Amino acid sequence: MKDKQREKLYQMQAQILQAVGQPIRLAIIDLLKDGEYCVCDIAKALGAERSNISRHLAVLLNSGIVQCRKRGVKMVYSLRTRCALEFFSCVTKILKQQLKQASTILEKV
Secondary structure, three states, X not given: OOHHHHHHHXXXXXXXXXXXXXXXXXXXXXXXOOOOEEHHHHHXXXXXXXXXXXXXXXXXXXXXXXXXXEEOOEEEEEEOOOHXXXXXXXXXXXXXXXXXXXXXXXXXX
C-alpha cells in the first residue's frame, strides 16, 4: 500500500476510534448489541437526556458504527456491523491483562 493510502487509512481508523472514545457512546454500542432502539428508549435505558443521546448517535452514525431507519414515526438505531463488539471484547481482554500484571506487581511489594 502506498504511503498516502496508508496514511488515509490510519486517519479513517482514528476517526472511528475517536467516535467511540466517550463512555456514553460505549454504553450506546453495548445496548445496541441487543437490537434496534429509538432515541427515547436509549435515553431511558442509560438515564440520559434525549438531546444528549441524539448528539452521540450522530457521531456514531457519521463514523459508520451505527445505522438508522425509520420505523413508524420514530428513527431506530442499530449496529452497522457486529464486529465492533469483537473489538470491545479485545479491549476488555487487554484490561484484564493489565489488572493481572498490576496485581502481580502489588503482591511483590
